[in-house]
Amino acid sequence: MNTIAVEIDGKTEEVTIEKKSIRVDELLESLNIYPETAVVLKDGKLLCDDERIKPGDRVKIVIATSKG
Incomplete structure (x- = not known):
């Protein structure tokens, strides 16, 4: 399997992808994170x-996160 190590909030998890590579915005969407809210x-x-x-x-x- 193809996996990517992803760290979010100090926790690392392995994310499996089915392609040879994945775009950054596709990765964020697969994790239910709006691309406009994360880097x-x-x-x-x-x-x-x-x-x-x-x-x-x-x-x-x-x-x-917005503190507004």
Whole structure:
């Protein structure tokens, strides 16, 4: 199986994908996270919505919260 390590709020989980890679916005939607409310980092670098994540990659998702 193809898996990606995803860290959210300090917890890491393995996400299985069925393709050779997945777009950042597709990953967020599969996790029920609105792409407009989160950023995805890989190796400390910000990824754009259309960038692809491959099996074996490790990413961190930071969800933005409004204090307004």
